[in-house]
Amino acid sequence: MSERLRFSPSILARLGEELVPQADQGIMELVKNAYDADALRCTVKLERTSVEGGAIRVVDDGSGMTEADLVEGFLVVGRSRKAATAPTRRLGRIQVGDKGLGRLSAMRLGRKVVVLTRPFEEPGIELRLELNWDKFDEAIAVEEVELSLVRSPTTKGHGTEIHIENLRAPFPRGTADKLARNLLLLSDPFREIHADSGGSSDPGFTAELEANEFEDLQSKVETSYFRDADFRIRGTLNDHGEGQFSLLDWKGEVLYSSNATRTYEAPKLEFDLWHFVLDAGRFSNKSSTLPEVRAWLKHIGGVHVYQDGIRVPAYGGPGNDWLDLNLLRVRSPELRPGTNTSIGRVGVSNTAGALVQKTDRVGYLESEAFHELRRFCIDTLDWAAKVRVSERESGRRAERDDKSKRTAKASASLDKVLAKTVPDTQRKVVDNAIERVLRANEQETKVLREELQLYRSLATAGMTSAVFAHEIGRPLELLDTNLGMILKMIPEDRRKDADRRVGRITRQKERLNSFISIPLKLLAKSKRRRGRVDIDPCVRGLVDLIAPVLGHFNVEMEVSLNASTSAVSGSEALIEGVLLNLVTNSINAFQRRSTDVETRRIRISTAYDGDVLIMVEDNAGGIKDFDVSEIFLPGVTSQPDGTGFGLTIVRDSVSDLSGKIDVDPLTEFGGAKFTIKLFPMRALFE
Template identity: 55%
Template sequence: MSDRLKFSPDILARLGEELVPDIDQGLIELVKNAYDADATECRITLHDATADGGSILVSDNGTGMSESAVRNGWLVLGRSSKTQKNLTPQYNRVPVGDKGLGRLAALRLGRQVTMRTRPRSDPGREFELVLNWDQFDAATLIEDVAIDITESPTDRPPGTDISIERIRGPIGRGPVNKLVRSLLLLSDPFSEEGKPEAGIRTDSTSDAVSPDPGFKAELVADEYADLQAKLGQSYFADAEYRIRAQLDADGQAHFSVLDWKGDTLHQATPSDLYDAPPFVFDLWVFILDGKSFSTRTSTMREVQDWLKHVGGVHVYEDAIRVPPYGGLGDDWLDLNLRRSRSPEMRPSTNTSIGRVRVANPLRRLVQKTDRIGYIENNAFLDMRRCCGDALDWASRTQVRERDKRRQAELEIVQQKTERATARLQAVLTKAVPTTERKKVDDAIDLYVKEKGHETKALREELQLYRSLATAGMTSAVFAHEIGRPLKLIDNGLQALQKMIPDDQQADAGRRIDRIIAAKARLNSFVSIPLNLLAKKKRRSGKTNINQCLAELVDLLAPIAIYFKVKLDLDLTDQYTDINGSEALIDGICLNLIMNSINAFQRNEFAQADRRIRIATTYDGSTVSVSVTDNAGGIDGLELADIWLPGVTTTPEGTGFGLTIVRDSVHDLGGSVRATALTDFGGAEFVVALPPMRELFK
């Protein structure tokens, strides 16, 4: 007795919307099908998408499908005829769609799907079928639902229309925004008009194959006209320079830096070989400051908004984008990490847009089953390594060029100084009597000597802050790298708890709680440098002191709990806005609070009730922040000396904390004073800052 496997309709949800949960990725698979059908255009039309029961129409002008292709291809899920490396018949394209699972997710967006297709090979005929998902959901087995394919005459041109009707819920602005981004990037907005894209085969082996005219995806959505308009924007001409890496079929790479016109500034051929398919990597880098955009037709705000939607490094396999590379939050080339390690001449995901165009006819790069990214095999890892090496080379090259310019400028300044000195001497010789010349020379020498002292002091301060910047970047790299292992600890603890016998859960729970508490403290320390170095925190403008303090205290809560310190917030409900950056306020208050916490650790001082009081006040002309502790006060140092760099009473301390506080307060136009011992039982620091409104009096 024999039988066969049967499938419940529930498998449709498992393979469709659960495997590919994002609306945009499901619809993108339908667009990829259009590309594989040698279409030059594909349009997605949203009708009443903001309400239940709307519809989505996906239309293309491709080759369409015969009845046999519909039965044996379109209706068969999970099997890909595209793994055989067959090129498309008309434009010799490498197929990019696969398996049909993404298509299933899109088709399941509505309660019914109507598909109409007109084959180029059989003009005048149209085939139509209807998928009613309610019938499938009510059936016991998938094969119980019959699907009829009807034929009718038509005078419409070849192509395919897929109408997804009675959509199951409204499609909000967020998913549509992602869809716009995906469509914009899908057909490679980087391509130059009239030039074939790398990755699209143009070496046709048959006279019947036509040159590929390209592929364009379009969105029509009346409810989201502003998002639809973004598909036509492009600001590549505003880039300051471009980094390029080309890998040939022999694994030899060629690196170059191009200016905004496309002319080569620097080039190199590295000695390393890379085991990856041929590709071209381009990264457009923008200098986002007012000076750079003063002579351009576009505004810095427009470019920033554009980069927000399309920035990052995207991957195109045979002219079709491969997600998630370059998507929101994806930094697969570690641009931001490289910048944090060595910020000089380094682009970030907020200041650049790039793409890797790869030809993959031999399928050395293998996409994952869910179509989200490549399996990280040797070919992928070497492609990523080559791109990273190009970024590092470009940074080194431009730093060297910048240093040469600085040295040349310094030599010019020295020459000008020598000429000015010679002119001064000539004027003095002519204008000053000999009897008075010594007095004038002595006065000039004294002035030069004092300016020399000032220059030396500034140079020492510059060296100090360079050292602090290096330490800050190092801690940021450490924080970034340690974040992933911390997540693994969470997963490991959860798995361990499940393995512990019930009779030992109580004892093990206490031990695990201690590990969790220690991890929370480490998490807090890791978050501090990343929080302080966040770009938005470094932007100067209207800043609310109370909000900064509340967020900082929340960030430090696990640390305070570990050291058994109570943080008391006493925030005024009056005006506390100042003109400055959150990073400066955070740096000031963090140093003062951590100084107090460290003071409690002194061996010679014991305090059972450890408290730090953080308060704000406003007297009509000054916003004040006070940090007071009961750690015994400042002892062993003169108050005037505590602000000096390198001065500390803590053996493990750096002595830079209060120096940073002093200089940061000065940068904000304020003042800071310290009291060695107060009635509260310890030291007090009071920072006084001008309020925002004072700036407009």
């Protein structure tokens, strides 16, 4: 008696729905199949998809499928008749789908699928195949369900239609939005910029969505504002791994270029990034408006990857900063592009198959080739930043030289005017008065220079902290995986003791992870924007953020928020910086040997009495070593290794908020108390 291996119908769900869990990505696989079939156009039609029972239709004008393609390819799960590196029959395209699994995810969305295909090789013939998933679900094994393939005459041209009918669940608006965006980005909206096809016979590929409710998104994405970018960064890598960097102006003219100093083990590629300076003044002489460009970048901004002309998700998608643009921007905010100020494209030729997409078709496996591709793109951005910094510094030197010459010229002109208009008997009095003014200006300039140096040092420290925090976070992610693997290697009889010891390491890792997240969150760009700041939520947010730090130092935080809906004009970053410095001062006070209390306590309270009040106090013994009038001076500190900058930052930040700060060196609470008084927002306009 002979038997054979059979498969339960549930395997279809696992292979389709679980390997490609996102419905929009499953449909995108069908669209990619149309591209591989040499289609010029593919249309996805959504019909009544907001409710259960709707339909999705994917229609293309490609080469269609022959009976052999259907029987030996389409109906064999997990098998693809495509050769990954072989060009397509008619247009010579490099194919982008090769696993034969992606289509299952989309086709299982409905209870029935009808496939209509008209092969290029057999004009006038249409093949019809119907899959009723309910029959599969009722069967014991997949092989029990018989399928019929019907041939019939037709007047339609070659192509394929896949009708997914009787949807099991509504198609959510969010998923539809993602599908619309992915369709519009799939066939490279940058193609007009890269029109140099090199003699290719491929006229291009267009994917579109038919659904009335998505016309607003489609119109926004199809509009192009590339010509209004302030500059363009470009990097090219040839077949030998040799790279070249360029910086272009808004007209596309090369301003600077240079060869890469190393070679890269990555496929041939082109990297372009358009950077927009989103300032209203920049748009006075442009064809677009600032709101238009902001909306455009919101929908398709980011750096997208195109393999042989077709987009690879999820690079450049919402929240996918795969080149760390925002982290790099922290180092030089005014010169670096971010995910909300730029749009980029990496066009890569993968004919050799060096880059391999993941099973779920979302991104590449992180091979050496992918790491080298990413390294080249980051090196391109670093080179452009250095060029722009050098250009800025040259401009500053030229401006300083020009100002020096103009000052000398103005001084000579003043002497001539005085010689003509001021009598000799009064000249000395006038010269002395002018000298006093100049000395006062020089003193003011000296103070400003010193403050500038101070804040440059602090900015460097803050940015370095953020960069290190980001880098430290990566190895921390590996700890959990490695600890789990180590536990599996420990004999069962010693597992309980090992779990206890590993638990200690895990708790310390979580504490360290919470510490390093603080500078990254405090440096968030959204916190630096000026506008309305609601005091109580701002204070509560900071307290929640630093809770792990307080726990580490055994400090109890008391919070009493009574400013109700009071708001001030400023930025969250300024207010959080003030509070964080005051709390850090209290923690340092607790660390001093002379401070010995049973329970370490810090109290933050808010109130409103016509002004917005924020009070920070502790029971660390008060201010004893310094005169209160000196504590806000730079460099004054009671810590042997302290900087003495914290309270200086507090003073200047409160001043920037148009407020005042008072200090009581010792209160009944048991320590110093700082009271910050800020004007409520409405009072600024009275």
